[in-house]
Amino acid sequence: MNRIAITLFSALLIAPVAAIAESMMSEAPANADVYFVQxxxxxxxxxxxxxxxxxxxxxxxxxxxxKAGTGHHHLLIDTDVPSDLSQPLPATDHVKHFGGGQTETEVTLAPGKHTLQLLLGNYAHVPHHPPVISEKITVMVK
Structure with a gap:
């Protein structure tokens, strides 16, 4: 294949994926705020x-x-906010999903310094636009 054909083929493959990802994004009010109570x-x-x-x-x-104006919590542990916020958040040891609508949890961490951050996701685990992200906090585990 020549370079033009490859570029056209790539664009045809990527465009639908980008459109699907964009269609999964939800709007958030500009004054939305997520934070740690404890x-x-x-x-x-x-x-x-x-x-x-x-x-x-x-x-x-x-x-x-x-449902417009709603989402559920994701707890980021010892990690940064993902660079691509148009995709569903992965479920990992560092990204905990609370898709049941939970507003609290118990966490067990090894002794030492850890960071925590909250990121709200929509019905499909995709961060809102604009993203609703807490400040990153640090805890010291005994």
Whole structure:
């Protein structure tokens, strides 16, 4: 295949994927805010500790429920916000999904310094536009 044919072929493959990803994005109010109620930044916690999520100017709905102005929590542990926020968030040891609409959890971490951050996802685990992201906090596990 020549370069033009390859470029055209690639564009035909990528365009539908981009359109699907974009169609899964949901709008968030500009004043939406997600935050930690507990623990606070700099807290010293036991190896198993309670994490309570806060949300302003949006509602909580389970994954799979497509309702404007709602989403569900994802807890990022010792990781940064993914660079591509147009894709569903992966479920990993560092990205915990709360697709049932949970607003709190217990976390168990090894002793040492850890970072936590919240990222709201829509019905399909895709971050909103604009993304609703908390400040990153640090906890010290005993």
């Amino acid at each position: 623990p606070t930044d700099g807290a010293t916690v036991d190896q198993t500790f309670k994490v309570v999520f806060g949300l302003r100017n949006m509602g909580v709905a389970p994954a799979g429920v497509e």
